[in-house]
Amino acid sequence: MASLPTPSADSRTRIDALREALATRVVVADGAMGTMLQAQDPTLEDFENLEGCNEILNVTRPDIVRSVHQEYFAAGVDLVETNTFGANFSALNEYDVAERNFELSEAGARIAREVADEFSADGRQRWVLGSMGPGTKLPTLGHAPYTVLRDGFQQNAEGLIAGGADALIVETTQDLLQTKAAVLGARRALDAAGSDLPLWVSLAFETTGTMLLGSEIGAALTALEPLGVDMIGLNCSTGPAEMSEHLRYLTRHSRIPLLCMPNAGLPVLTKAGAHFPLGPEGLADAQETFVREYGLSLVGGCCGTTPEHLRQVVERVRDLTPPARDPRPEPGATSLYQTVPFRQDTAYLAIGERTNANGSKKFREAMLDGRWDDCVEMARDQIREGAHMLDLCVDYVGRDGVADMEELAGRFATASTLPIVLDSTELPVLQAGLEKLGGRAVINSVNYEDGDGPESRFAKVTKLAVEHGAALIALTIDEEGQARTVEHKVAIAERLIDDLTGNWGVYESDILIDTLTFTICTGQEESRGDGIATIGAIRELKRRHPDVQTTLGLSNISFGLNPAARVVLNSVFLDECVKAGLD
Template sequence: MNSTASFRQALSDRVIVADGAMGTMLQAYDPTLDDFDGHEGCNEVLNVTRPDIVKAVHDAYFEVGVDCVETNTFGANLAALGEYDISDRVYEYSEAGARLARERADHWSTAERPRFVLGSMGPGTKLPTLGHLPYATLRDAYRDNAAGLIAGGADALIVETCQDLLQVKAAVIGAKRAVHAAGRDVPIIAQVTIETNGAMLLGSEIGAALSVIEPLGVDLIGLNCATGPAEMSEHLRYLAKHCRLPLSCMPNAGLPELTSDGAHYPLSPSDLASAHETFTREYGLSLVGGCCGTTPEHLRQVVERVRGQVPAARRPRPEAGAASLYQHVSFRQDTSYLAIGERTNANGSKAFREAMLAENWEECVDIARAQSRDGAHMLDLCVDYVGRDGVADMSELAFRFATASTLPIVLDSTEPAVLEAGLEMLGGRAVINSVNYEDGDGPGSRFQKIMKLVKEHGAAVIALTIDEEGQARTAEWKVRVAVRLIEDLTANWGMKVEDIIIDCLTFPIATGQEETRRDGIETIEAIRELKRRYPTVQTTLGLSNISFGLNPAARIVLNSVFLNECVNAGLDSAIVHASKILPMARIPDEQRQVALDMVYDRRREGYDPLQRFMELYEGVDAASMRQDRAAELLGLPLWERLKRRVVDGEKKGLEAD
């Protein structure tokens, strides 16, 4: 068995102990400016100029019984080496660092006790979410970093001390490309750094980090640096509860205390060992170690307490969803449907389109923020418009939305290049809208091109019930295409059923044409049957299609009634203008009944619900409906007004009341 296969086997069998701090150990040897080749403080240079020092540090950790050491390559990346103007040496220092660690691991290995090498990939000093470096440039540099580590003999790659989720994506995807090119099975570990405020440097909560990283196809997820074990406990608890993958943890030796001699780390070796003993028992950690301030003595005591233990069994309960840079949003909302805001769509929103055409980006951002206030859970971002450079528009808007919106983004385009531009700007987990079989599913099809992006970036996907024959109109046709999509995406693209959002499509029912009268029924029946067959799949609709052609006031009522029927049939989400959806209790009985008669095509002698519905709303405008509603609310006593807002799920005005 080769060492990498042995590492995988060891992870499944027992707790593995890694080493501790590297930088402080190297500095203890007091290397000279010549040792740094003139690049003072650039520890990676020592892999070439002073291999004896680097190997001595590895030996110090192996001597106390650790199972693996990290390579001296934390700064062997584009940004960190760029500070010294030697970024062209990423591969060289990576390969040299891995080779030294491999030599010492092999020296200490026995048949009964193999030792392993983790190829360290640090965060660098540039944050792509803030525009410091282009995503693709960073990704390709990480590919070189990983390629050097693999060539030098690393058993696994560890992307660590991550502070920007877009940097995590760049590093993991670059590493996966290097692994593929090398033709080797090299596990990838991703560790984020949570600050004392409970979030990553750019504000990402642990739920957002998990939502982004797990679908990228890494092998372990964990935490390292910034804090000691006490501050990591709640975040580890979250991972243990929700993460399907093995977990790792490499804390600092407590929070640093500034003294006259510099930073002092107060956590004793015994305390670190006790913390890891608790973590392995309560959270089922598979890989433990130390970060800043931890010494061979710290790790000696950790080895004594936890090495060789079987990781505690976990029963994680994942929550399928998407994420913004800041937060995870579940696809299943407890008390309502998931509202995907439709107003940041250049084809559906005149205001957004005009702002985009004028390149008034701040106005575009304001429209996005307004949807959050209106109750949207996610935003549908579509920039496709004739005569525009979609890639440029998507890059601009996705970059701005990434930090300006707390809501996850649905990237909506028919063009793979436009979707890719959005994915390369978003650190969060996006949803791709959409994939379908319009031009088939063979090589070169739009389906294949988009799914390659979905798979690499770990996105979720909205899949439309469209096949080579066109847009599915009947329930049977819709379900048949949906089943084909689900089976294809799970079997051939590795997606989980719960990350697939099926759009059963809806069409206008107010055209007066006979062939459109049953379109609402067919959609409802398709949703019901699909959810019966696949309870964990997600469903959605571009809701406003149902009412196309009616006046705005009538559209609000028909959309609201149809949405309620679809939710009762099992609909999970809808692309809507959330503030224009009315609770059923707010719609007068006759108007609601006629809308239902339209949806279910209940015509009878002398009664056509479409004709009656249009009569009911002749001369009624949406603005007057909203004004009537606002005036009615303002006329109520405060407690009654509060009650109505809560019952109706109306956020606007709730805080003030």
């Protein structure tokens, strides 16, 4: 990792000013970079014989790059993006120059910084937005390992920070796992630098209405917002006409500010190449409408847009105050494809457990034999039978849990339309699953069995969950063991909620409390009231914390009975728990 400078007072002042501008008015970004560079007809020598690698120009022809930034600032924009869209491992590796990631990123940010400072001399602050493009590999499809891409994005971000960027944008993302790799890489770079630069994400949606791999807008928001990004929105792929419904969804559900940087319409292929038909006035019309209707904080342009496009956008939106939004977040988990709310309208949320090696002999034997297609078919069976999420547990004595989780989570990532509950006692196994899933997972589970200190399992698992934006199942177990009375269950639940929200920044609605139950079928007097205690704890917990979710391994109540009796007891117990508030 490169040695990064401590943020200067000037940098902090710029960042504070950027945040203030975004909170009070519409901030305008620039437009297309690649076509502007190509219009200046750089030579093959300028590209160091790496034709098409625009980032090389940051070193060989900084004058060309500088002139593009100057044209956009002269048009009135507030910030320009660095010429670093392809400064990541996978894109640079196509040219066999991946080792120049930091160098090219730093040079691109430094050029933009110099121009921004020149234009800021008139007393109006201009900013630099560090561009982090998607690269050329889709980790969900196995094109490249997640960790390799994440570390490459970290180098990209380190260079942008060192060069003087005021914010970072992970843009034109096509694969949610790819997006996560970039966000987590950027976050690691920011932490290493002691920097609090804003970190934004911009998604690319196809004319099909989904991202390239089929992710819906709800899935994208559910997966990415918990990563702690500061703004989310759309860019590239389409013109503004195709973005309206996605922006409508975001304005209704996103807690964080919104951005939009469309192409100049859908490209039309001509003899001379791709032509973008939307003129400057059309882009200005669209962005004005988006600001007024959806409360956008940042607007700009992407492919096909020019300084004239942005000049007209500036004129149209510079005096607008974005209307206040009143979003209604919908807590839940998501697969790669679609989001599943924790609160179901007409029933409880059902977590299918037939893909748990400790609970299903059939699944365990298929896993032990390496019959992966059979494992996937068991997951699909549960989808057809109405499960809302799938519990994936590969823990088995003598097995390589990390390898099994990588294999199965990687397959479930594309084969299952349902979110995954990662169920393991081993931290490396949980991490392996998270690094295969582009959607938002739930981790099962945390508790206080060994306390809550920095080396406790609770702290380690929670840290991992927060880093990857996962929700958490939390069990009412403390240093004394599993709680058996209403009072003890609720007390531990209160401790869990206070800890997760106050110390770890987890929303109450992303905590799934399991008040637990023992079997009441031991014949022992001390266990007769366990089921009633569980029901009472659910009722009291929901009274105190209506936003918290409650979950339960229901069939534990009837363990030891014959199958027919279990069905009856489970049914009655479920009905009572749901009436008490079980989600």
